[in-house]
Amino acid sequence: MPDDAEFERLMAHLKAGESVKPWLDIDLSWVTALALIGHLQLSLRHPGNTGESASLIRGLTEGLIDYMDRYAPGIALILRKGWGPQYDVIRGVKP
Numbered sequence: 001m002p003d004d005a006e007f008e009r010l011m012a013h014l015k016a017g018e019s020v021k022p023w024l025d026i027d028l029s030w031v032t033a034l035a036l037i038g039h040l041q042l043s044l045r046h047p048g049n050t051g052e053s054a055s056l057i058r059g060l061t062e063g064l065i066d067y068m069d070r071y072a073p074g075i076a077l078i079l080r081k082g083w084g085p086q087y088d089v090i091r092g093v094k095p
Contacts, residue, residue: 011052030068034079037064041082 028036040061044054069076081087 033064033068037061037079038082045083045085 040057043049044058044061065076065079068079
């Protein structure tokens, strides 16, 4: 694990290159995107997952949700429930 100074240098380097192409293009199936969104939401709900990178990933996740909602209107209402633990379903446990 890099120390704080190494991490800051890495982040500065990556941010400096954000305007440089090529960007990473990722093709996801809808099922993979749904699973990815769910895992990102769960990880972002961890109380220790804070800071700049968490904010960045929250924005990415919301962007994915908005994109999918353009092609499947209403899906955002379902996907955004993933931010709330009250909607969690634990497999194998009956409510």
